[in-house]
Every structure is written in C-alpha cells, then in structure tokens.
Amino acid sequence: MDFNDTPLEAAYRQKVRTWLEANAPRSRDANDDGEGGGDLAAARSWQARKAAAGFACITWPKEWGGQSGTPIDSVIFGEEEARYPIPSNPFQIGLGMCVPTVMNFADPATKDRFGPPAIRGEEIWCQLFSEPSSGSDVAAARTRAEKTADGSGDWIINGQKVWTTGAQFSDFGIVIVRTDPNLPKHKGLTMFWVDMKDPGVDVRPIHQMSGGSGFNEVFFTDVRVKDSQRLGGVGEGWKVSLVTLMNERLAVGGATGTGWSQFLEAARDTTGSDGAPLLQESAVREKLADWYVQAEGLRHARNRTMTALSKGQTPGPESSIGKVVAATLMQDLANEAVEMLDQYGIINDPDLAPLSGGFHGSLMMAPGLRIAGGTDEILRNIIAERVLGLPGDIRLDKDVAFKDVPTGR
C-alpha cells in the first residue's frame, strides 16, 4: 500500500507538469458555465494542443490514435491539468463513450474517418439513448428505424430522444433505435451513428429547473442513414449499448465544486444566534465531519479502482457507489450551507451570495444529478443485483413482443 508515484509515474508526472507549465491556459472564459455554454473555440483549441502533444485519449490504443497509456497516466494528467483554469470539457461524452463504441464496432474506414478529428476536438459527439418514455428503462426505446423499400439498404429514423447532453453543439451522435417491435424489447434494438447536421434532426435545448440548458430534446423526422452507419448487428443494439456504458464506468472522474472545504470556510464566516461562528456548533461540526468522511471514502474508493486498473484487473464493485453518494452529499451540503445563512440564504445573486452563489447553484443542480446517468433508485437496484447478487424485479415486459408491452400515456 503506497500513495507515492512509482519512479515511472513520477517521471510521467514531471513530463506532464513541464508541458502544462509551458502550454496550459492561465484564465478561464468568463462565460463558461460548465454546461457547454462557454467558448467552444477555447475548448477545441485546448483539446487540439493536448492531442498534438500526446495528452489526449491517453488510455486509447495506439491504433485508435491514443497513447496506449495506463489509467494511472490518465489520472496523473487529469490531476495536474485540474491545477489550471482549463475550459469546460464538451468532449467528455464523445471521447469517453460514443467514439469508443464506434471504434469497437465500425469498419476500418469509419474508424479512420472519425477517430482523429474527435481526439483533436474538431468534432463533438453526443449519446442519444434516453427518450420521453424510456429513462431508467432505457431498453424501452421507441424511436424507430425502418428499412427503405428502395433496395438501397438505407434506414429511415423517426422519433424523439431527450436529455441529450451537448446535442446543441454536436456534429455526430450514436443513437439506439427500435428496428423490430415484434421482438421482446432488448432484442429489437439496433445502434447507428448519425450526422447531427442532417436536416431531419431537430435539436431543442431544455430549459432546466436550474436555469441552464445543458440538455436537449432531439427530434428525428425521416432521417435517412446508410446501413454502413450501423454499429453492431441488427437487433444487437442492447449489447452495443452495454459497451458504451462500460466505457462510461471507466471514465473515472473526480468530483469537484462546492464541497466540505468551502462549507467549513462558510461556517467559520457565518454567525449563529449566540453571535459565535456556526463552525463552533456541534450540530454543524457533526454534519461537516460526515460529509468529509463520505467525500474521502469516494476519493479512496476511486484510488482502489485505479489500483485495480493499473494492475490490469477489472475494477471491483466499489466503483459503483460513486454517484449514489456524491449526488445526495451535494444536495445535503448545499442545503445546509444555504440554511446556515438564515433569511439571507434565499439570495442567490452572485454579487451578494457567498462564493458567488456556488452553494445555491449546487442546490439547484443536485436534483438533476440524482437522476442523470441512473437514478438513485436504479443505482441501488444495480448494486443489489449486480454486486450483491440479489434477484431482479419481476418483469412484465420480458418475453413479450415490444408492441404488446403495456404502456402508460
């Protein structure tokens, strides 16, 4: 058990530091809202510089255009990069999930076409999975792809996707669609890549309760795609999507934002009814300690995951607890920080609120975090079923043709 870099890791870290010192940006775009609303050009330019220097897609195999580096290398770069005011990253979903899926299933020409521009940040990808009537139950997708009758082998896509992060500035996407409603739901799905600039693709940003618009609705109206855009076999879309989601799990990210440390400072600067700093109140101290312990637990669970990855092992189930802890932690901590301000807590004006309204922002984002990428409830099901081996729920839709599955409105 050793927290220090090995000599090889230390050498890599030094190399990264030297490069960042010479190349990293020194200030962040003032309009960057962390949801892709910032300066895309700045993000693209930073991505291109990383790619040129061999610091983009570090863990991807060389034949994809990556560096065949270790996950630890990638973490080291991430840690060092985070010391600089780098632009928010609109490439994460594409490079973390979509493009690896393309790389796993597409023909060589397609790989050559899409890999390098994606790595350089020239093209952005989005993931078109969720639908208005299939959120947690993502295999219940209803967006259809039907083969044309003209013998071209082309497909026509009609339907609607929702909660698509970054669709408003994406060039391409991977979309899961139903190609056979007569089969049970998991068996009638197929995956395609699509051109988001196609005239039949209509992207409409969703106005979130938090005020931002990082997510979108995406409507498909008679969008024609070639059969060569298919990723995996017809009817094998579910299996392909599992590869996508597996890559999501490997894209280890560190939690950031307003955490225990900011809370501690805020509690020191705020007084209670006795006129003393709230940080001296035992109720506040106990909560703060609990949050610190949770945040540290997640940090070290990630360290355990990284250790497994660096030894070439599959990460253990400890990697599954992250979001279910982090989302509620964020919500509770932000709410306590706001309540701590008493009447003043309602003010979220960045010029008046502590930390430019950072806690207020977290408070309003937290409900979304508890839902996106697997709700708290679905994640608990996943832990119970896949980690602990408990039985799955009774499924009324399992061996039924999809068109006969009961639906709500």
Next chain:
Amino acid sequence: MNFDFSEDQKFLKTEARRFLEANCPTSRVRKVLDDPAATWDAELWKAVAGQGWLGAAIPEEYGGLGLGRLELCVIAEELGRAVAPIPFASTVYVLAEAVMLAGSEAQKAAVLPGVAAGEVIGALATSEGPGALSATSIRATVEGGRLSGTKIPVTDGGIATHVLVLAREGGQLGLFLVDLSAAGVTRQTLSTLDPSRDAAKLVFDKVPAERLGGAGEGLALVEQVLDRAAVLLAFEQTGGADRALEMAKDYALERFAFGRAIANYQAIKHKLADMYVKNELARSNAYYGAWALNTNAPELPVAASAARIAASEAYWFGSKENIQTHGGIGFTWAVDCHLHYRRSRQLSLVAGAPRVWKDRLVSHLERRNAAA
C-alpha cells in the same frame, strides 16, 4: 500508487479467516455470552498467540514477528468478522502500541515479549464516569509513584495484567503503566451491552505506577494511541459490518413472503445496497488509515478519525438493519444478529464515541484549511 494490500497480506487474511472459522465459530462466542461467569475465551487467546498474531507488529528483538501494521489490519478485519471474544484490541492496538510509541527500553522489555507470548493482557483506563474524556474529567492521582482513584469502565480491566491509566501528577496529566498484580487493586466486573467482551471497574489504592512518556504528555499520548487504535478498530468494525450484510443477504434470499424470496423486494434490496455503500465508504477510509498508520504519515490523525467515523456508522447501520431484514427471528437470542448489534456498540464506544471523533476531525480540518 498502489492502494491495495499485498498478495502476502491477502494470504494472511485468508489464513486468518480459515483459522477463526475453525477456532472461533459463533458457538464459541456464545459460550462467553451465555455464561454469566465468563468474559472472554482464554483458550482462543492461547491459540491466537500460537498463530503469532499478538506479536505481529512487535519487533523481533522483543519476541514479535516484526511485520508492519498492514498485517495487523487484515487480522483485525477477520477478528471483527468473527466477533472474537478476546482482549486483542486492548492488548495489541493499545498497550503494545503505546509502549512502542512512548515506552522506555525497560518498559518495552517488560511488556512487549509478554504481549507476543500471550502472557500479558492490556487495558486502557481513561474513563471515570459518564461523558467524554477531557482535561477536566480525570481525578485519579499519582503521588510519589503511587496511583489512587477509580476508573469505570475499563474494557478488559477484569482480565488485564497491565493497564495504562490516565492520571494527575503534580497538576499535570500523565499516562501511567500499572501492573495489576500489585496490592491495592480492586476489580469489579461490569454488566455491559456486549457480554462477549470483558469490562470492569478498577479501584486503585496507592498502587505502584510508572509514567509512560513525559510529564504532562498524558492526554496527547492517549490521543496518539487512540489514533493508532482507531484505524485497527475500524478494520474490526468493517469486518463485522461486512458479515452483517452477508447475514442479511443470505436470509433475504432464503426467506419467502408473498410467494417470493424477500430479496426480490426493493425495500429490502435498497436497504442492502445502502449497507453495501456504507461498508465501502468505511473500507476505503480504513485503507487510507492503514496507509497513514503503517507509514506514520502526518495525515494519521485525520485519516484515523475518518476511518473511525465511517466504520462506526457502517457497523451500526449494518447491525441494526440486519436485525430488521431478519424480522421477528432476528429479535431472538438464538439468532446471531444481536452479537453484531452488541459488538457494534462496544466498538463504537470503546475508543471514544463517534461524536467526539467528529469534533476532533473538524478541528484537524480547521487547522489544515488554515495552513493551506
């Protein structure tokens, strides 16, 4: 970075589990629990000494195996899982650690070989009544090398050969090593929440006591010792919490209600998932504590506090929700659920309650934030 135990340490863990499954099934724990006269399993203690565990972290020159603290961590986890009814923590995590930390050469020579051989049993006597340990909570005094006062409760005080006593000497707090075979010691066994562990009230009347460490360093030394013990206790708690989750899972899979195993119901599944999440947070914090302990890192006080808080929470939650998952049968004496419920209380309180550790943790964080 390597955030895992070595293959040798994992092998030791497997061996420890095998040994305890053979030598410490819960039927053995129950012998202590059910017999009003028994407070520990002396035979198991001898067998554990025979395994070399008591001296695992003691240097070879004092009769130990000279291994690191990481080896102790894996043993601790298995002892916790087995709910072992022996004074391992008091002797190995507290007495031996304190003597190695602050003892003179003579004190090391007098205590450590006996610990390794299983002949010395330790205890820590800080509490004198209800409430947390503080600079003002200590009334026991040492005058002219003689200790007088009352300590209650002292875990393993009824069976210990040596006890570390926090007492006043010339207005300053010191930590004193006391041989309990001396005249003037009165012991009274206490009824506690966990009868599978020993606890006593100790009354000292002019008993010879020699100071461990410097004058006036008693409270600081106790905190240092407790930081070290907290990490090892966290492994015991994590081991117990994992066992409680296993018991709940096994029962949920075999118990049928409304025509299905209750493990099918989300109310049960989500409860068990929550147990798992708390156990993983505890384990991850304990690993960090293990690293800090083994390398004597400056992060130890923070890492130990976090490990103790997370592990106390995980074992408490796991032990109570294990009973809940079992339903009525879980509330019976005959089923093992209450062994963990009891032990979780014992382990949460023995080195100071979680609320005290939370307060300490925040104090450490305040200093760290101020320094940053």
